[in-house]
Amino acid sequence: MASRAEQREQTRRTLVRESRQLFATKGYAAVGLSEIVRAAGVTKGALYHHFESKAELFGAVLAEVQQEVADTVAATADAQDDPWDRFTTGCQAFLTASTDPATQRIMLIDGPAVLGWNEWRAMDEAGSARHLADALADLIEAGLIARQPVAPLAHLLSGAMNEAALWLATSPGDLDATRAALAQMLDALRAASEGAHPLTQRS
Amino acid sequence: MASRAEQREQTRRTLVRESRQLFATKGYAAVGLSEIVRAAGVTKGALYHHFESKAELFGAVLAEVQQEVADTVAATADAQDDPWDRFTTGCQAFLTASTDPATQRIMLIDGPAVLGWNEWRAMDEAGSARHLADALADLIEAGLIARQPVAPLAHLLSGAMNEAALWLATSPGDLDATRAALAQMLDALRAASEGAHPLTQRS
């Protein structure tokens, strides 16, 4: 019926979809390959024909998750005309998207541990983190925040939002307070640029 | 020679010390129990007499690491008289302490994945994160930053510093720029309090 290429892709997608479900609910280490192939209706031979290892399968899942988050963030942010609004709205959108426990487990908890921080960082950079760095560069260019290297600021903000999202998953009642605190932090960033001198900090 | 209690504790400490070394360099998943017991000069029976599982052994290691970081941060911060200096100095001290790759691997990478985020968070709260929350509460009490819930702010800052430390491990040349960016973020926090109204955020 289906051509070989079609069948191949469908099997691969099934594998990714089912393993994503399992990784998200039980965590990477708690999911066995036998469980995955059973859910996908194939055998281990099929899995290892598509992926070199369990970790690489997880990598494919992670890439999918990050792509979705990045798309959501980008779509929400790009709807704003003002650069500053694009920035703050994008940050809040990321916070919202990352509050989903299934997304968290894969993207923030197991991601760095399974693939190593370097590889995880590279993938994050290709996802939503890129939008953050871009937005910061725009803000500097527009003179809305002080001229400075974007990388340190991007990492600080990225880490802040990641951790905040993880925390909110266990205490969702603090969502509004966290959004406000984040908004304040971002706002303070803008206010600092108006302080004329880019205050050089000792050490 | 040694009393039973002494022998017991010594074995336990050896187990923690050797496994910490291995976990730090190779990562939790890449270290086998056989490797650990060989390095410690005991057998698996001894390990499972002291710890219920590999994860619990890792938990003991993590507790030790976090205690050391917390002590360093507290010692550095408490040397400052001014509350604001205590805050900023403590943050910078945490950043410095967390830049060590061995500490990172255990405390920031494997920690959440092995023990789960909730348990990891609880341990972090008992460590350096507690000092952060305390310092923030002091600043609010002293009127140096706007009155607000401390928890959201603490998580945002904690996450920012964690991620920054991880990043610095791979690009240490950006240490000064990151310290400056962090100092700016903290400073902006103080500046925001002078804005009279504790701006209520919509949403």
Add this chain to the structure above:
DNA sequence: ACCCTCACATACCATCGGTACGTGAAAGGG
């Protein structure tokens, strides 16, 4: 001197991630 406790060692197990090889249907050439 007795015996119980307990800090380990030994032997063993199920399951895991991973691999070598077999198989049968689709694609390509004559």
Add this chain to the structure above:
DNA sequence: CCCTTTCACGTACCGATGGTATGTGAGGGT
């Protein structure tokens, strides 16, 4: 239309892993 090659899997199997059940021998109280 047939023959051959390719390739997307399935099957059978492996070593190593985390974990357990049981043995053992030196404290240590009475």
